[in-house]
Amino acid sequence: DAKTTQPTSMDCAEGRAANLPCNHSTISGNEYVYWYRQIHSQGPQYIIHGLKNNETNEMASLIITEDRKSSTLILPHATLRDTAVYYCIADTSNSNSGYALNFGKGTSLLVTP
């Protein structure tokens, strides 16, 4: 079961790229990395996921290192609405149903004007 380590908080200026790091050094070969975010008092929002190749969608890019021990979520042009807690998840077990997303503590990203 891969555990993740993320910085507790980060700041980013509006319009700049936000680069959110995540360490998952114990990830196994078939475990994906998932990113979600949660804006205050709302349900989480799926952002992106990947296995070993870099991924990009309309929300963000995910860069995974070759050894898969870490990854970076990139929000190319952060806006004030991107202020949220960002969760990097690479641990999807330890559950009776086998389908748990273990959210951890995440990184609180503050985008400033």
Add this chain to the structure above:
Amino acid sequence: GAVVSQHPSWVICKSGTSVKIECRSLDFQATTMFWYRQFPKQSLMLMATSNEGSKATYEQGVEKDKFLINHASLTLSTLTVTSAHPEDSSFYICSAVPLGRDIYEQYFGPGTRLTVT
């Protein structure tokens, strides 16, 4: 696309009463839905996995007789908190997985804030 709604968005009830929370996938079908709970300043914790047409699978420490889950159709799951007590006050959030998608690509509802007095 992939919108999930919850009703009600907030509810206040008296201790000992039961509360039902609905979770609907509005523009997709979902064989599997999940129920989470989040206490203030804490992360989400999975309570149970709900599969359409079968019994829910509960996580350790979650009482299945207290938190009744029904997943009667591919677009609706309900969570009933029976005999609610103040310690059940929390933010309850559901998620759903569109048919054919990765099980961890979950789309979440906006949450239901339950306050038991």
